[in-house]
Amino acid sequence: MIRPALACFAALFMGMQARAETVYVKAGQLVDVEAGRVLPKSCITIIDSRITIGRCARPPKGARVVDWQRYTVLPGLIDLHTHLADVGQGADIAEPIKRDAAETAFIGARNAYDTLMAGFTSVRDVGSFRAFGDVRLRDAIDKGLVPGPRMAVVGAYITIAGGGGEINGLPAGAVPPEMRAGVSSTPAEVTRNAEALFNGGADFLKLIATGAVLAIGTEPGQLELTEDQMRAAVAVATAHGSYATAHAHGAEGIKAAIRAGVRSIEHASLIDEEGLALAKAQGVWLVMDIFNGDYIDEVGTREGWPAEYLRKNRETTDVQRQMFRRGVEMGVPIAFGTDSGVYPHGLNARQFAYMVHHGMTPMQAIQSATRDAAKVMMREQDVGAIAVGRFGDLIAVEGDPSRDIRTLERVKGVIKGGQLVR
Numbered sequence: 001m002i003r004p005a006l007a008c009f010a011a012l013f014m015g016m017q018a019r020a021e022t023v024y025v026k027a028g029q030l031v032d033v034e035a036g037r038v039l040p041k042s043c044i045t046i047i048d049s050r051i052t053i054g055r056c057a058r059p060p061k062g063a064r065v066v067d068w069q070r071y072t073v074l075p076g077l078i079d080l081h082t083h084l085a086d087v088g089q090g091a092d093i094a095e096p097i098k099r100d101a102a103e104t105a106f107i108g109a110r111n112a113y114d115t116l117m118a119g120f121t122s123v124r125d126v127g128s129f130r131a132f133g134d135v136r137l138r139d140a141i142d143k144g145l146v147p148g149p150r151m152a153v154v155g156a157y158i159t160i161a162g163g164g165g166e167i168n169g170l171p172a173g174a175v176p177p178e179m180r181a182g183v184s185s186t187p188a189e190v191t192r193n194a195e196a197l198f199n200g201g202a203d204f205l206k207l208i209a210t211g212a213v214l215a216i217g218t219e220p221g222q223l224e225l226t227e228d229q230m231r232a233a234v235a236v237a238t239a240h241g242s243y244a245t246a247h248a249h250g251a252e253g254i255k256a257a258i259r260a261g262v263r264s265i266e267h268a269s270l271i272d273e274e275g276l277a278l279a280k281a282q283g284v285w286l287v288m289d290i291f292n293g294d295y296i297d298e299v300g301t302r303e304g305w306p307a308e309y310l311r312k313n314r315e316t317t318d319v320q321r322q323m324f325r326r327g328v329e330m331g332v333p334i335a336f337g338t339d340s341g342v343y344p345h346g347l348n349a350r351q352f353a354y355m356v357h358h359g360m361t362p363m364q365a366i367q368s369a370t371r372d373a374a375k376v377m378m379r380e381q382d383v384g385a386i387a388v389g390r391f392g393d394l395i396a397v398e399g400d401p402s403r404d405i406r407t408l409e410r411v412k413g414v415i416k417g418g419q420l421v422r
Contacts, residue, residue: 027044044392112149138153184229
């Protein structure tokens with residue numbers, strides 16, 4: 001006998017295998033993220049996965065009609081900082097090497113499913129320890145083998161030996177080579193590793209510019225990759241028509257990464273006024289995960305995460321939120337990213353309330369996870385808004401998120417590429 005949860009998963013799997021149908025969606029309200037306003041009764045027609053008509057008319061012959069007149073409809077949400085293709089954070093620093101590639105793949109598939117069901121139809125997956133596990137998950141989703149969001153992936157971290165992108169604190173030789181694919185000590189090595197990542201299927205690059213909170217033996221304020229090394233990575237990304245993003249907590253590492261030409265800064269926890277001004281002047285996006293500090297402190301303390309993790313989290317959480325507010329005041333470009341995997345996947349939308357509490361309007365927070373996130377990904381022609389020509393990625397919520405941002409934590413319906421998946 002098939003359990004109900006498995007039956008639902010099987011039905012979703014079969015639906016995603018089918019050819020995209022024509023879908024006609026009736027919306028009670030619609031959030032126009034480009035104009036920053038909520039429109040009354042609206043309709044959207046999706047044919048072969050893309051939006052063709054954005055107004056109410058007679059449904060096309062044979063179209064599937066989705067009645068969301070009770071709901072407010074938004075573009076599918078985008079999280080720019082996820083870790084779907086890995087085991088997630090916990091007390092055991094050796095956990096990633098205790099799971100083999102097959103088990104990690106199943107974990108990634110479940111993470112992708114939970115993320116899609118939460119209304120996030122696109123993500124940037126910014127690193128998994130086992131090289132190219134994220135590429136395999138992205139491709140499986142694109143082929144319809146498993147349900148999940150559209151993914152842009154990095155293949156592996158570009159990091160120094162023993163840096164914030166390494167599994168540290170274990171005996172020498174314990175970490176297998178496939179978990180050290182991006183370790184680099186010179187600009188030439190960065191260039192070789194970056195080329196290998198693109199050749200292996202990466203969409204963009206992730207540089208570990210400073211130490212990390214959730215890594216043994218590194219400090220968030222410490223510069224790790226040099227500016228020259230990061231510049232070498234940016235040159236490779238540019239040659240591939242792509243870009244690099246930098247994990248950077250410390251102020252000097254942030255500024256070095258911006259000068260090197262990265263497109264976005266992840267975390268930006270200890271950024272200073274000069275760094276904010278530089279990011280604004282250069283048009284570099286900040287992706288600040290201001291939700292998960294509370295999760296790490298509460299759950300990490302209860303579950304016995306390493307004391308070093310908890311100490312560094314306390315040292316960065318409040319200042320990160322203060323600088324987020326200051327960045328909003330200054331008009332620095334800020335987009336939505338949560339570091340999912342630190343907390344359980346599917347809870348991504350909890351960050352919206354933090355962004356509003358720390359200075360954004362609800363509409364700005366919505367735009368950060370739709371219109372603006374699509375720009376960061378260089379995919380604004382495909383996702384990020386309900387507009388003709390874009391993918392038919394829609395979500396439905398009760399109430400008006402421009403008034404109560406927490407409605408985004410309770411998604412009632414999800415359409416991805418014209419397929420009703422929730």
